[in-house]
Amino acid sequence: xxxxxxxxxxxxxxxxxxxxxxxxxxxxxxxxxxxxxxxxxxxxxxxxxxxxxxxxxxxxxxxxxxxxxxxxxxxxxxxxxxxxxxxxxxxxxxxxxxxxxxxxxxxxxxxxxxxxxxxxxxxxxxxxxxxxxxxxxxxxxxxxxxxxxxxxxxxxxxxxxxxxxxxxxxxxxxxxxxxxxxxxxxxxxxxxxxxxxxxxxxxxxxxxxxxxxxxxxxxxxxxxxxxxxxxxxxxxxxxxxxxxxxxxxxxxxxxxxxxxxxxxxxxxxxxxxxxxxxxxxxxxxxxxxxxxxxxxxxxxxxxxxxxxxxxxxxxxxxxxxxxxxxxxxxxxxxxxxxxxxxxxxxxxxxxxxxxxxxxxxxxxxxxxxxxxxxxxxxxxxxxxxxxxxxxxxxxxxxxxxxxxxxxxxxxxxxxxxxxxxxxxxxxxxxxxxxxxxxxxxxxxxxxxxxxxxxxxxxxxxxxxxxxxxxxxxxxxxxxxxxxxxxxxxxxxxxxxxxxxxxxxxxxxxxxxxxxxxxxxxxxxxxxxxxx
Numbered sequence: 001x002x003x004x005x006x007x008x009x010x011x012x013x014x015x016x017x018x019x020x021x022x023x024x025x026x027x028x029x030x031x032x033x034x035x036x037x038x039x040x041x042x043x044x045x046x047x048x049x050x051x052x053x054x055x056x057x058x059x060x061x062x063x064x065x066x067x068x069x070x071x072x073x074x075x076x077x078x079x080x081x082x083x084x085x086x087x088x089x090x091x092x093x094x095x096x097x098x099x100x101x102x103x104x105x106x107x108x109x110x111x112x113x114x115x116x117x118x119x120x121x122x123x124x125x126x127x128x129x130x131x132x133x134x135x136x137x138x139x140x141x142x143x144x145x146x147x148x149x150x151x152x153x154x155x156x157x158x159x160x161x162x163x164x165x166x167x168x169x170x171x172x173x174x175x176x177x178x179x180x181x182x183x184x185x186x187x188x189x190x191x192x193x194x195x196x197x198x199x200x201x202x203x204x205x206x207x208x209x210x211x212x213x214x215x216x217x218x219x220x221x222x223x224x225x226x227x228x229x230x231x232x233x234x235x236x237x238x239x240x241x242x243x244x245x246x247x248x249x250x251x252x253x254x255x256x257x258x259x260x261x262x263x264x265x266x267x268x269x270x271x272x273x274x275x276x277x278x279x280x281x282x283x284x285x286x287x288x289x290x291x292x293x294x295x296x297x298x299x300x301x302x303x304x305x306x307x308x309x310x311x312x313x314x315x316x317x318x319x320x321x322x323x324x325x326x327x328x329x330x331x332x333x334x335x336x337x338x339x340x341x342x343x344x345x346x347x348x349x350x351x352x353x354x355x356x357x358x359x360x361x362x363x364x365x366x367x368x369x370x371x372x373x374x375x376x377x378x379x380x381x382x383x384x385x386x387x388x389x390x391x392x393x394x395x396x397x398x399x400x401x402x403x404x405x406x407x408x409x410x411x412x413x414x415x416x417x418x419x420x421x422x423x424x425x426x427x428x429x430x431x432x433x434x435x436x437x438x439x440x441x442x443x444x445x446x447x448x449x450x451x452x453x454x455x456x457x458x459x460x461x462x463x464x465x466x467x468x469x470x471x472x473x474x475x476x477x478x479x480x481x482x483x484x485x486x487x488x489x490x491x492x493x494x495x496x497x498x499x500x501x502x503x504x505x506x507x508x509x510x511x512x513x514x515x516x517x518x519x520x521x522x523x524x525x526x527x528x529x530x531x
Contacts, residue, residue: 320344
């Protein structure tokens with residue numbers, strides 16, 4: 001159980017300015033009882049009640065459509081709305097033919113009172129398909145598709161094919177569950193939510209996308225996935241010099257979503273620039289896939305910011321870690337995130353056959369992640385900076401804090417971090433090519449440690465790690481880690497908790513003054529020494 005992580009101000013994204021404490025995912029989810037309102041005096045509101053008695057059907061509130069196929073055949077006017085009756089259930093694919101315009105989006109939502117209307121894909125490939133449209137908003141729906149398990153399928157697919165730039169997409173308050181697809185990913189993969197750019201004739205991308213306040217539960221393979229055929233540049237191993245050139249989607253925000261019980265990955269960002277992924281909660285992933293999957297990560301994307309997310313319950317060591325900075329990415333920042341109880345560990349930094357550079361891992365907390373803290377894989381990368389993270393490894397857990405599984409060229413600095421190992425099991429380093437530079441870290445009860453100038457092995461006196469995160473891993477009064485770090489250029493002004501970063505900073509993620517407690521149980525004997 002965790003306490004909500006604070007919400008950042010817009011300035012944090014630009015310059016690491018002060019955060020504002022706000023609740024996590026639930027704060028962005030629309031109320032279950034909310035009713036979409038829309039004017040129907042122009043004939044542009046189409047009402048749907050799949051449980052209505054037979055009779056005349058015109059799409060009015062008194063004579064609603066009774067099947068999704070009737071709606072799909074309509075040539076909707078620009079800015080039309082499609083409203084499904086609350087408490088009703090429709091089976092099949094909803095694939096409306098229409099669009100919106102600035103200030104008048106096409107809205108797909110609910111009317112009446114009661115539970116969200118259900119769209120059951122009935123085993124089809126798509127449940128809600130929004131293809132070659134823009135200025136569209138879908139909200140307050142329940143979407144499921146458990147039929148024909150193992151078939152390639154999606155809960156919601158937003159697709160642009162040889163379209164150009166599509167603008168303004170909003171997916172909010174959707175409850176997506178039991179999308180039992182196959183084990184594929186990509187532009188045609190199985191997912192709860194898939195933004196998919198396809199085709200090769202006309203340069204195409206998304207612009208102005210918000211995916212917020214949704215739940216995605218029991219889905220195979222992907223949770224929320226962005227993919228594009230317009231992704232070819234030589235910094236990744238799948239580069240096709242004859243394929244569609246790189247054209248990243250822009251102004252993408254993935255915020256306040258809750259994901260559980262996923263067959264593969266949680267949130268994957270590809271072929272975008274300056275995407276923001278924040279305040280999402282993921283619990284349970286890599287549960288049914290035969291491939292390699294992680295919690296949240298970018299691939300072939302630039303300047304992606306992941307912050308205030310929480311990831312747990314990753315299964316297997318094929319990858320199974322919470323976060324990943326993958327190949328073809330530049331300017332990635334992971335800050336203010338929490339990771340715990342993942343079988344595959346905390347972090348992967350992986351280039352395979354491509355390149356990555358200028359990545360930052362800072363002010364994050366890892367508790368009881370197994371197997372590895374930070375792992376590298378084949379390929380080379382430059383300028384990866386891991387600083388001011390707190391890694392706690394408790395009873396019965398063995399972890400390789402940094403595991404280099406290749407001798408290829410790497411450039412990692414590991415600065416001002418706290419690593420504490422307690423109980424049975426071990427914490428070690430496995431470095432192969434002297435490319436990891438350590439300085440000013442606390443490495444308590446960690447073995448096989450490399451040189452660590454300015455560092456210490458002294459107990460940092462953390463507060464109770466069994467409590468709610470992130471509060472459970474702050475520094476006690478009298479901690480030797482207080483103001484024992486070294487300034488890191490480009491650091492944000494504030495830490496995960498909203499405390500200002502001092503000069504010099506504390507070691508670890510917590511940058512405030514020492515707190516009174518409670519102590520972690522194994523350190524109770526030291527309580528009398530606290531100032």
